[in-house]
Amino acid sequence: MGDVIVVKPSLEKLDMSTAGEFKKLMAPVMEENKRVVLDMEAIAFVDSSGLGAILSCLRELSSSGGDLKLCRVQKRVRIMFELVRMHRILAIWNTPQEAVDAFDAA
Amino acid sequence: MTLLAGTPVVFGGRATPRTRVLIIDDDEDDYLIARDLLSEIEGELFETDWAGGPEEAWAKINDDSVQYDICLLDYRLGRHNGISLLREAIKTGFSAPIILLTGQEDHEVDREAVRAGASDYLVKGRINAILLERAIRYARQQKQAQDALRDQTDFVSAILDTAGALVVVLDRKGCIARFNRACEQATGWTSDEVFGKPFWDIVLPDDESERVRTAFANLLAGQFPNYYENNWKTKAGGLRVISWANTALLGRNGVVDYIVSTGIDITHQREAEEALVLAREREIEVGSSIQKTLLVRRPPNNLPGLSVGAKSVPSLKIGGDYFDFFVFDDRYVDVLVGDVMGKGVPAALLAAATKNHFQRAVRRLGLSLAPFGRLPQPEEIVSAVHGALTPELAGLNSFVTLAYLRFDLLERMAYFVDCGHPRPLCVPVGSKTCSTLSGENVPLGMSEREIYKQVPVSFDAGDLFFFYSDGLTEACDENEEEFGEARLMEALLQNKHLTPPEIAENIHKAVQDFCQNSAAQPDDLTCVALRVQDWLAPARRAHALMEMSSDANELERARDFVTAFCRDKCLKPGGDCKAVDEDDQDLIALAVNEAAANVIEHAYRGRADALLQIEAEAFDHQVRIRLWDTGEPFVPRDSIPPPIFDGSKDSGFGVFLMEQCFDRVEHSRDDMGRNCLSLVKHFTR
Numbered sequence: 001m002g003d004v005i006v007v008k009p010s011l012e013k014l015d016m017s018t019a020g021e022f023k024k025l026m027a028p029v030m031e032e033n034k035r036v037v038l039d040m041e042a043i044a045f046v047d048s049s050g051l052g053a054i055l056s057c058l059r060e061l062s063s064s065g066g067d068l069k070l071c072r073v074q075k076r077v078r079i080m081f082e083l084v085r086m087h088r089i090l091a092i093w094n095t096p097q098e099a100v101d102a103f104d105a106a
Numbered sequence: 107m108t109l110l111a112g113t114p115v116v117f118g119g120r121a122t123p124r125t126r127v128l129i130i131d132d133d134e135d136d137y138l139i140a141r142d143l144l145s146e147i148e149g150e151l152f153e154t155d156w157a158g159g160p161e162e163a164w165a166k167i168n169d170d171s172v173q174y175d176i177c178l179l180d181y182r183l184g185r186h187n188g189i190s191l192l193r194e195a196i197k198t199g200f201s202a203p204i205i206l207l208t209g210q211e212d213h214e215v216d217r218e219a220v221r222a223g224a225s226d227y228l229v230k231g232r233i234n235a236i237l238l239e240r241a242i243r244y245a246r247q248q249k250q251a252q253d254a255l256r257d258q259t260d261f262v263s264a265i266l267d268t269a270g271a272l273v274v275v276l277d278r279k280g281c282i283a284r285f286n287r288a289c290e291q292a293t294g295w296t297s298d299e300v301f302g303k304p305f306w307d308i309v310l311p312d313d314e315s316e317r318v319r320t321a322f323a324n325l326l327a328g329q330f331p332n333y334y335e336n337n338w339k340t341k342a343g344g345l346r347v348i349s350w351a352n353t354a355l356l357g358r359n360g361v362v363d364y365i366v367s368t369g370i371d372i373t374h375q376r377e378a379e380e381a382l383v384l385a386r387e388r389e390i391e392v393g394s395s396i397q398k399t400l401l402v403r404r405p406p407n408n409l410p411g412l413s414v415g416a417k418s419v420p421s422l423k424i425g426g427d428y429f430d431f432f433v434f435d436d437r438y439v440d441v442l443v444g445d446v447m448g449k450g451v452p453a454a455l456l457a458a459a460t461k462n463h464f465q466r467a468v469r470r471l472g473l474s475l476a477p478f479g480r481l482p483q484p485e486e487i488v489s490a491v492h493g494a495l496t497p498e499l500a501g502l503n504s505f506v507t508l509a510y511l512r513f514d515l516l517e518r519m520a521y522f523v524d525c526g527h528p529r530p531l532c533v534p535v536g537s538k539t540c541s542t543l544s545g546e547n548v549p550l551g552m553s554e555r556e557i558y559k560q561v562p563v564s565f566d567a568g569d570l571f572f573f574y575s576d577g578l579t580e581a582c583d584e585n586e587e588e589f590g591e592a593r594l595m596e597a598l599l600q601n602k603h604l605t606p607p608e609i610a611e612n613i614h615k616a617v618q619d620f621c622q623n624s625a626a627q628p629d630d631l632t633c634v635a636l637r638v639q640d641w642l643a644p645a646r647r648a649h650a651l652m653e654m655s656s657d658a659n660e661l662e663r664a665r666d667f668v669t670a671f672c673r674d675k676c677l678k679p680g681g682d683c684k685a686v687d688e689d690d691q692d693l694i695a696l697a698v699n700e701a702a703a704n705v706i707e708h709a710y711r712g713r714a715d716a717l718l719q720i721e722a723e724a725f726d727h728q729v730r731i732r733l734w735d736t737g738e739p740f741v742p743r744d745s746i747p748p749p750i751f752d753g754s755k756d757s758g759f760g761v762f763l764m765e766q767c768f769d770r771v772e773h774s775r776d777d778m779g780r781n782c783l784s785l786v787k788h789f790t791r
Contacts, residue, residue, distance in 0.1 A: 016703045017658035045665070047699050048759035076692045083693075083766055084759050 004103045005029060006096045008039035014050030022053050030057060034066025037099040041072040046080055058090065069099040124153045126172065130163040131180040136230065140178055146235035160191055167200050174202040176242055181208035181215060189222050196223040203245035272348060272369035280304045280322055283364060292371050294341030309338045311345065325354055325365050346373045410436050411515040411641035415607030417614045418632040426453030427575050427632035428461055432468060432777045434481055437516050443573040443634050444508040445527065460506050463491045472778030484512045485560040488523045492550050492558060499551030506550040509573055515641045520563040525549050528576050531595060533602050535568025540595040567640040572598050577629030584623040606635035648675035648724040656706045657714040664702050664720055665695040668731060671722040678789065679726045685789040694787060697767035700760035701733050701783055709737030709781060733783040740773045740781055
């Protein structure tokens with residue numbers, strides 16, 4: 001399972017044009033680590049393609065017994081997550097440390 | 107496969123066949139007694155082999171070099187029960203009839219032995235040669251009969267199994283007696299699994315049960331053959347549609363013994379039929395908003411800004427008159443009324459071809475004039491059709507007259523192209539006189555070099571226009587006097603206060619009354635009346651347009667465009683107050699992003715070199731964003747699965763987001779073949 005790892009994509013947007021890049025970025029990380037915290041600080045926009053990419057990572061980690069937690073989600077992105085009720089599926093924390101701690105607390 | 111039970115093969119012609127007997131008994135004395143008894147039987151020579159226990163017995167049973175004709179098996183084989191050996195031997199395919207021997211009479215053992223497959227049962231102390239011979243003879247006859255039956259059964263089964271049709275045989279109680287391979291394949295049940303079970307429990311869906319049981323009862327009562335279709339449930343829970351032909355097998359006394367059903371699986375055919383119906387319905391939905399199939403069906407009653415009535419009576423039930431309407435952007439309405447020289451079917455065919463040419467020209471010009479199509483002008487459309495049609499018309503020695511009038515409802519300006527058609531009449535609102543629209547061109551098909559020009563005509567709400575074919579004015583009375591344009595204008599003025607459908611009806615009647623006593627056959631009579639309604643275009647406060655290629659990298663530019671428009675151009679009426687707050691700006695941009703992404707992915711199937719146009723309009727109380735593309739038409743909503751909110755799937759969110767962020771989401775396709783997605787959001791108070 002490995003330690004909890006924090007990944008911070010430097011993408012400004014997670015939309016149809018960058019979803020593929022995001023998945024490529026995450027693939028090697030998910031191979032080594034099943035407990036991942038995604039630091040969304042840089043990401044100003046997520047659309048349904050981006051959401052799909054995040055959910056596919058969540059599903060892959062969950063199926064190996066791990067999990068994906070998010071932190072530092074910008075307001076605009078959070079509004080989108082709430083609109084599609086993903087805030088109930090994706091655990092969102094304020095800081096990377098809180099998200100990491102949440103893994104140990106579980 | 108042989109159909110007759112094996113007959114002994116005799117070599118050399120003279121050797122007496124020997125019957126090979128396997129005697130399985132743990133008591134050697136009993137074996138010897140049996141062997142002696144066998145030797146006493148006259149007319150037959152027996153060769154005996156002895157197995158003193160189960161292991162030896164199995165060795166001999168499994169020995170392929172020896173074929174036993176009879177087996178005598180002791181019930182009590184030491185510690186072992188002869189019956190279990192009996193069962194096992196039969197299971198492994200040991201074919202010799204087995205006669206069970208026991209030390210005492212016991213009906214239970216008898217029954218058990220026969221059930222286990224023994225041919226007969228003899229009590230040791232009571233056997234003599236005669237009884238033994240009889241038992242052996244009966245056992246062999248029984249085996250022969252069974253083999254013959256099995257061969258025949260195998261033969262029949264082979265036929266049933268290779269049959270493509272489903273074959274089911276049911277007994278009087280509805281239990282399955284036969285279930286051929288086609289049935290197995292169609293349902294996933296093996297015949298072993300269903301054998302002996304009532305078929306309505308296994309293969310019928312619950313809602314069919316009643317109906318089928320009734321049909322079954324009818325068959326039992328002697329009403330056969332009967333035919334019906336029903337659904338069968340597969341083992342996996344699916345449904346197949348089967349078309350059955352049923353009949354009965356009667357027993358000796360004339361009563362139904364079995365029901366035989368032969369079925370054809372028509373699921374695919376049914377699915378294909380349903381798909382075809384659905385495809386046809388889709389075609390109608392996807393097509394543009396105005397029907398184009400018939401030449402002169404009733405004019406549409408949903409034309410913006412115009413009220414229309416028409417009456418068309420061809421002289422030979424079908425003729426060369428036609429009319430058509432095109433609508434663009436809810437602002438332009440084109441009316442076209444035409445007449446092909448001639449009558450009857452040939453004229454109608456040419457009229458249909460002409461109508462088709464116009465529709466194609468509109469589409470093609472629309473697409474080619476600019477990436478999105480600036481709207482082609484009437485003169486451009488007519489010229490295009492003229493170019494395509496004239497050579498054909500010349501070859502047929504025919505020509506087409508036409509009146510084409512485009513109404514621009516916003517500017518209150520019409521554009522007229524006249525191709526030798528009777529001049530349309532116009533009665534301006536409030537006027538008592540009738541004027542004509544005049545143009546300058548000749549009919550299509552007359553001159554290749556003709557250049558078609560449009561003439562501007564201004565109009566107002568309430569103006570009445572009237573188009574007609576020359577059959578009207580040329581209709582003659584009994585004195586061969588023509589109805590003429592003057593009379594027509596008078597008739598129009600007399601009826602001008604009525605609704606367009608009433609006007610068309612009354613004028614038509616006036617012409618008919620005029621020539622009722624005439625001997626001559628009137629020509630095709632067609633007229634179209636239309637009145638301009640009061641049409642309020644909603645006041646548009648701001649407008650912006652952007653073009654993007656169908657490349658996902660451009661989505662950000664689209665988002666920024668929409669955000670900026672909502673932020674800067676959407677203002678509350680009367681003030682400078684922003685009508686759309688920041689959060690809503692983000693949501694609108696997100697939804698437009700989803701819409702554009704859908705166009706890229708679905709309408710353009712991911713090609714990055716096509717174009718999308720995004721038009722933003724701000725009104726007093728709402729903002730409208732429209733996306734235009736020239737890709738595949740959009741598929742209606744009910745075939746898109748709704749989103750699933752548990753994280754297990756990621757489709758369906760795009761459309762969901764659009765519907766959450768906007769108040770109205772509408773898809774349409776215009777007459778130029780462009781898809782339009784219209785998104786409207788009302789401003790919050």
